[in-house]
Amino acid sequence: MKSTSGIIGYFFPLSVKPKNQTELKISSKLPCDCTVEVLRVICADIDPNGPGEKYEKVSWFKKQKIKVKNQHINLGSFAIIDPAPDIVDNKIIKLQLSVFPTMRKKTSQVIFHWGQFKILINNQNKLCVVKESDEILIFSKIKLREWLYLELEINLREKQISLFSKYLSPFSNIDEGIVNKIKINDLSFPRKSEPIIFAAARNNHSEKIKTEFHFNGKIDSPKIINENKKIISYWDFSEGITSNKIFDKGTQVTNGILHNVPMRAATGIKWDGSCHSWLQDKKHYTAIHFHEDDITDCMWETNIILDVPAYAKSGYYIARLANKTVQSDVPFFISVDETVHKSDILFIAPTATYLSYSNTHVKFDSHNTENLFEAPIALSEDELYLNKHRELGLSHYDTHADGSGVVYVSEKRPILNMRPGLYTFNYINDTHIIKWLELKKFDYDLTTDYELHNLGTKLLKNYKIIITASHPEYYSTEMWNAIYEFQNNGGRHLYLGGNGFYWKIAYSKNFPGVIENRRGASGVRTWEGEPGEHHLSFNGELGGLWRTNGRAPQTLVGIGFSATYFLKSTYFQKLNIKETTELNFIFEGVSEDTFGNFGFRGGGCVGLEIDRFEHNLGSPKNTVLLATSVGIGSAGLLTGEEFITTTRALDGSQHAHVRADMVIFSTSSGGAVWSTGSIAWATSLLWNNCENDVSKITENVINRFLKPEKIHLIDTV
Amino acid sequence: MIPYDSNSAILQFDGNRMDLVIEYRNNIRGPYSLALQQILDKMRTTPLKGRFVILIKKPFKEFQLAQLSGIRGRNPEIVKGVIYKSIAEAEWDIFKRRWFLLTGIKVTVEDPKL
Numbered sequence: 001m002k003s004t005s006g007i008i009g010y011f012f013p014l015s016v017k018p019k020n021q022t023e024l025k026i027s028s029k030l031p032c033d034c035t036v037e038v039l040r041v042i043c044a045d046i047d048p049n050g051p052g053e054k055y056e057k058v059s060w061f062k063k064q065k066i067k068v069k070n071q072h073i074n075l076g077s078f079a080i081i082d083p084a085p086d087i088v089d090n091k092i093i094k095l096q097l098s099v100f101p102t103m104r105k106k107t108s109q110v111i112f113h114w115g116q117f118k119i120l121i122n123n124q125n126k127l128c129v130v131k132e133s134d135e136i137l138i139f140s141k142i143k144l145r146e147w148l149y150l151e152l153e154i155n156l157r158e159k160q161i162s163l164f165s166k167y168l169s170p171f172s173n174i175d176e177g178i179v180n181k182i183k184i185n186d187l188s189f190p191r192k193s194e195p196i197i198f199a200a201a202r203n204n205h206s207e208k209i210k211t212e213f214h215f216n217g218k219i220d221s222p223k224i225i226n227e228n229k230k231i232i233s234y235w236d237f238s239e240g241i242t243s244n245k246i247f248d249k250g251t252q253v254t255n256g257i258l259h260n261v262p263m264r265a266a267t268g269i270k271w272d273g274s275c276h277s278w279l280q281d282k283k284h285y286t287a288i289h290f291h292e293d294d295i296t297d298c299m300w301e302t303n304i305i306l307d308v309p310a311y312a313k314s315g316y317y318i319a320r321l322a323n324k325t326v327q328s329d330v331p332f333f334i335s336v337d338e339t340v341h342k343s344d345i346l347f348i349a350p351t352a353t354y355l356s357y358s359n360t361h362v363k364f365d366s367h368n369t370e371n372l373f374e375a376p377i378a379l380s381e382d383e384l385y386l387n388k389h390r391e392l393g394l395s396h397y398d399t400h401a402d403g404s405g406v407v408y409v410s411e412k413r414p415i416l417n418m419r420p421g422l423y424t425f426n427y428i429n430d431t432h433i434i435k436w437l438e439l440k441k442f443d444y445d446l447t448t449d450y451e452l453h454n455l456g457t458k459l460l461k462n463y464k465i466i467i468t469a470s471h472p473e474y475y476s477t478e479m480w481n482a483i484y485e486f487q488n489n490g491g492r493h494l495y496l497g498g499n500g501f502y503w504k505i506a507y508s509k510n511f512p513g514v515i516e517n518r519r520g521a522s523g524v525r526t527w528e529g530e531p532g533e534h535h536l537s538f539n540g541e542l543g544g545l546w547r548t549n550g551r552a553p554q555t556l557v558g559i560g561f562s563a564t565y566f567l568k569s570t571y572f573q574k575l576n577i578k579e580t581t582e583l584n585f586i587f588e589g590v591s592e593d594t595f596g597n598f599g600f601r602g603g604g605c606v607g608l609e610i611d612r613f614e615h616n617l618g619s620p621k622n623t624v625l626l627a628t629s630v631g632i633g634s635a636g637l638l639t640g641e642e643f644i645t646t647t648r649a650l651d652g653s654q655h656a657h658v659r660a661d662m663v664i665f666s667t668s669s670g671g672a673v674w675s676t677g678s679i680a681w682a683t684s685l686l687w688n689n690c691e692n693d694v695s696k697i698t699e700n701v702i703n704r705f706l707k708p709e710k711i712h713l714i715d716t717v
Numbered sequence: 718m719i720p721y722d723s724n725s726a727i728l729q730f731d732g733n734r735m736d737l738v739i740e741y742r743n744n745i746r747g748p749y750s751l752a753l754q755q756i757l758d759k760m761r762t763t764p765l766k767g768r769f770v771i772l773i774k775k776p777f778k779e780f781q782l783a784q785l786s787g788i789r790g791r792n793p794e795i796v797k798g799v800i801y802k803s804i805a806e807a808e809w810d811i812f813k814r815r816w817f818l819l820t821g822i823k824v825t826v827e828d829p830k831l
Contacts (some may be wrong), residue, residue, distance in 0.1 A: 567747050
């Protein structure tokens with residue numbers, strides 16, 4: 001058996017269009033050779049009892065052998081100011097800042113590093129001033145999650161260094177603050193050429209920065225002032241929140257750069273609960289939250305530049321890296337060129353969802369994972385590798401080492417659960433649809449969430465049908481609006497999954513390859529966002545659920561998330577639509593009243609995560625309920641936003657809302673939306689070599705949706 | 718922010734209820750009676766440190782029992798010599814082990830035919 005993690009890599013960009021390039025970056029702990037082959041993925045499910053994995057060789061890339069070396073990852077976020085301000089004309093300078101430590105550690109955490117000086121929390125969790133490598137001033141142990149004001153004075157006149165510290169909380173028992181001082185004979189200021197680092201120590205002086213001893217917590221309003229209290233530098237973190245820059249409002253304007261995207265739009269020392277958006281009042285958001293395990297760009301050297309030819313078929317692709325001991329796949333997507341589309345059908349690969357789940361560690365870190373999945377956890381080689389190699393970064397489901405939630409995830413790092421293998425959720429399940437489209441000989445183009453976000457209706461307007469996949473869970477406003485507009489302009493939409501259009505995310509031109517998600521105070525989530533920090537830093541919008549943003553998924557696709565249902569899967573029962581002759585095409589050739597009691601996930605087409613229709617949440621008034629699930633029982637668990645008061649009756653044996661609904665509705669311009677209500681729908685398509693009712697119904701809908709005749713459904717409520 | 722409480726599962730149950738063990742053995746993927754469901758909920762929310770997991774040694778062919786370290790970044794510790802040929806076999810064995818650990822009473826019912 002070959003290793004799947006012995007060589008790892010990533011493409012940037014992840015989504016590439018024909019006539020463009022994407023770069024493959026590879027690393028191996030030990031130097032080695034490997035072959036690189038590019039394959040189009042038709043089905044990534046490697047289960048021998050599954051639907052059959054399938055790949056297609058491409059003519060435009062010749063298999064080649066390359067040498068692979070180890071590539072370093074500089075994990076952890078920090079700010080760098082280079083050059084630093086020039087302070088040589090002064091005799092006394094003071095650095096003022098506030099910190100909010102969020103973690104105790106057995107190694108140092110450096111808050112501020114400039115030349116020979118550091119302010120840090122030492123390995124005994126005591127606040128210290130360090131000169132060279134000597135702890136010259138030592139304070140008591142830090143308190144967690146309390147604001148601490150610090151003032152470091154370097155006094156050349158007195159040949160003295162002092163640090164004043166004071167907790168800002170009115171409940172602190174040390175309300176007067178503490179000053180420690182030390183005389184030093186050979187005292188000098190740091191030079192302008194020595195960069196200032198916040199939240200880490202720099203451990204090299206080469207062009208590619210290496211840092212260590214990262215600080216976990218927030219830093220607020222660092223300032224450098226002179227003895228006349230004149231501000232030399234004042235880095236106001238509430239400026240430029242959407243960027244990776246920090247702006248100096250002092251006289252020398254020494255702006256800085258943030259690395260690995262620490263969390264901005266973080267509540268600061270002035271946040272008092274009266275304001276919840278940084279757009280509303282910036283002064284509440286003067287902090288940045290740094291983490292030792294932030295990573296948004298591995299910055300690896302490129303091994304291969306891939307030129308994607310104009311004729312390349314859009315689709316899921318991998319570079320397969322192989323040698324005697326390793327076979328490891330690196331995913332990328334070729335997205336259709338919107339100016340030369342070829343088909344009537346567009347499949348949207350939910351790459352935002354793949355990124356949100358990328359490299360998840362919940363099986364190791366999250367207390368409730370086994371309970372959610374209702375079975376003991378099984379761990380693959382890739383998952384064990386990810387657990388040990390935290391430098392590959394976290395998912396939106398993870399918490400940082402300090403317990404705070406992960407809000408940014410990036411494609412610029414190896415992602416081991418978005419490729420053929422054993423992690424079937426999302427990526428692999430979606431390739432069941434791809435294989436089905438190919439077997440059924442439907443001509444289709446493929447795009448990604450990234451392109452949908454950027455191109456919007458410019459992309460969609462070319463198509464009669466769009467297909468959203470088994471789990472299009474994470475949507476930006478631009479993506480949502482594009483689909484809404486497409487439907488209202490006569491487009492037809494097949495939503496073949498569940499738990500779709502659930503969380504609101506943001507992309508940013510300032511951070512290519514990164515998406516942001518804030519967990520609000522509602523929804524099925526593995527951590528809860530902090531009060532005051534529910535607004536996205538990339539664009540200022542309120543994050544969290546689309547439902548709490550006033551756009552429940554029902555308003556877009558007729559149904560919305562109702563329950564998790566991981567134990568096993570069940571099936572659908574047709575509802576009485578005999579009078580609606582216009583919809584008879586849906587069940588043509590499906591004679592039984594129930595259907596879908598089969599599939600590759602839990603043995604049914606209703607499973608994993610399911611959606612229900614609800615007029616009160618915005619299902620269009622002409623929505624027709626075509627089928628509903630049968631027999632979910634106690635294994636189906638109602639999502640939190642579906643109940644308000646405490647009650648015991650929340651599982652599928654007691655609560656009617658624990659169900660999957662299949663619906664269809666039309667729009668006035670002839671558009672239509674057909675939603676299946678279950679992730680396991682997609683993983684039932686290929687059952688029995690596509691000879692099944694799930695496949696038949698889906699085929700019926702596509703064939704009808706391709707016809708230009710309007711579908712006109714009247715309001716029923 | 719409230720982190721998970723490792724000791725939140727407080728249910729106590731009667732380890733002599735072999736009828737519930739038989740119910741699980743005969744229908745590992747449920748649905749379960751309320752009494753069995755509550756026991757499974759308890760088993761699945763025991764502290765992360767020491768929680769049984771299944772390592773996939775050879776995909777779809779060979780599995781190994783291990784216990785989570787409970788320490789971020791540290792991999793599970795292997796329970797030596799416990800190898801399974803299927804996930805179902807592993808799940809049944811883990812259930813029996815947990816039953817004993819939580820009640821002090823050994824499962825005496827026959828193994829299922831897997």
